[in-house]
Amino acid sequence: MSEHVTITIDDRKVKARVGEKLLWTALENDIYIPHLCAIEEEKRPNASCRLCFVEIEGMSHPVTSCTKTVEEGMVVKTRSSRVDRLVKTGFELLLSDHDLKCRECPANRNCALQKIAKGRGLKLRQKRFTLIERDYELDDSPAEFAFNRSRCVLCGQCVWADRRENEIGVIGFARRGINRVVTTFQDLPLAESICKECTVCVDVCPVGALYYKKTAE
């Protein structure tokens, strides 16, 4: 049995490892699909950002490519009116809950949201949804880095990196619904928590919510 399958993405034939999720096959082949929460090593995809929609021939609705395992002969389109519509809405929803001050943001020009906007021709300053007001406090208690929750898109990259690095995670998701946040146990400032300031979480944050203080200066 071959360990590879051949699939077609946007009319291009590409090889993919058996059992691989479609998103990673596409990205490896320089085919862009927007994504925030996907983590290749994670066994069960998070599938929470809802941005990596694609059309697969034979399926009635767009599906998230991070959850779809490649199959021999699969025919995939990364763009369609339905996919574009879902990605646009999902993206704009996230931006309605994001403190959009790019010039003040240390992730400026290196931001996953900017990348998605560029890749899909979307505007960062969306007009459909009213901005959700938050009064999060900036946590700049650690020596080297800080956490600005009002930029957080809840992708979970930091939580996962933290769990991988430290046996007992420092940060995790808490609360439900619209109040969901990434936080420490008992909402303590990072410096007062069990955080050892290893900064793996800062390195994976795609949007400048966790950032090095020196880059912000």
Next chain:
Amino acid sequence: MSDPNPQELYSKMLDEAKAEVVSKEGKTRVLVGTATCGVSAGALKIKEDFEREIQEKGLDADVVEVGCIGHCYAEPMAVIAKPGFAPVCYGYLDDGLVHRLVEDFLDGDDPSYEYALAALERNDVFPTFEDFPRGAYEEKLILENCGYINASDIKSYIARDGYSALAKALTGKPEQVLDEVKAANLRGRGGAGFPAGIKWEACLNGGADEKYVICNADEGDPGAFMDRSILESDPHLVLEGMVLCAYAIGAQKGYLYIRAEYPRAVWHVQEAIDQARDRGLLGSSILGSEFDFDLEIFQGSGAFVCGEATALVNSMEGKMGMPESRPPRLASQGFRGKPTILNNVKTFAYVPFIINRGADWFKEIGTDDSPGTAVFSLVGKVTNTGLVEVPMGTTLRQLIYEVGDGLPNKKEFKAVQIGGPSGGCLPESALDVPIDFDSLHDAGAIMGSGGLVVMDEDDCMVAVARYFLEFTQHESCGKCTFCRLGTKHMLDILNDITRGEGDAETLGLLKELAEDVRDGSLCNLGKTAPNPVLTTLEYFYDEYRAHIEEGRCPALVCRDLILYYIEPPKCSKLCNVCVGSCPTEAIFTREDGLKEIDQEKCVKCANCLKACPPEYNAIIKLSPPLLPPEKEKKAK
């Protein structure tokens, strides 16, 4: 050959139970409905009243607690079974009526038919429930025992051939159980209607040596109480169904996931588990066979999303109750990573019937694609609210107008909400839709787990959509973008509309967003949350437009768009009831002695409207909120 076979053991058990029940039935019994609904209507007090009166009179009669008989409108209720008479059911009980029944019927021989609802057995004197329109449409299977047996006594269940399906199955092969359930095309009663047999087969072929059976009793829809009533009234039926499932797929352990907010259900099920285990109907070598299976209750902490399969399993594993992407499905990788069957309370409850009476019998009931019955909690603006069971294929019109006896107070029907927060609102024109999984889905609603709320002309459909969305938005776990943020924005838009704010674009945006939340969300909570909005937009678009274009709420519900007004010609100088009823002192007496409302002070609580005596009926609601003099000015 010394081991007794399951049938023999069971026959002994059955004979014993029957003998005991027959001896009990030899004397007068008062069966008081004490499921949660009855208890909240005062059934425990009624029970005490009966006991006290009986004792005072020195009568020889037993007072027994039974479950829910399904006629919620008449709670508290009791059935009196006196030898020599057909058992008679009484409703709307209070201490006076109890006193009279004990004196006239228990002590004397007058069944006081003027207070009776119906008899339970055919007789020459008084009609039975079957003689009413409701009875003609109802077909009770899984509710058959509810309200008639003592849920706390396993013998009460066994005497009605309870656990006979298990005895039958254990003498045969597990495959026979699976084949029968598959052949019966039993579809999951949790709402989606996925064929149970196919799920079971996938689990059977899941390979692992460890498997689990879980019963989903995390019922959380506003206005739904089917699962609770069944667990409180006939818990052994569900247990038997679960044991049969476990036997079919080879599971050793099962759980009932019951919300902690259902204390009576938890209590009855725990009692049932203990009694079944004592009799060897659970535990190791069930009924002397080589089959081991045990059950345990897991109490959910009340998150609506935990009714979703993967969130339920996460919560049982001690994680946050949040959904995961599927596949893998639970049948291959569920609780603790092992193949797991998760079915609704009602789904399991059908299994003993299918095993006992066969797949062909089951398929005779209902429609070709949705065989069997449907259980609904029929609530809202309907005369006879209740827990009803009708064959699939019954139309909504029959259910509301025949079974429920139509709408009270001569009000006009407006909509029926089916399937709770995940369902939709259907208008008059959809009333002839037959109730089955596919027809309801095509109409834009879902079967759901069986909540059915009737609404009349006084209900504002925008407010209804807002209400359900507020519920789902509150219950959203927050994991995925569309549900977390999409439902929040939808709710904000709906709040604006109920205040008369917005324009044509607002409605367009609401629809667009609702469709995207439906198509983009991770789990079924998010995917179905927009249904109340989408269906009301489709069927009641004019009401939405009236709110934003005219600032008018046609049903006079949305507070920001109405005002209360005392019509001077109807008001009387002789009465000032409304003045006292107003909590903000907004009502004052004019110079001519009539009353008037100071609109600045009015908080629109409707107290005055209720207080105004019917002979005057002087207070009306107006929408848009303009006083008649202002209105005239505007018109000029």
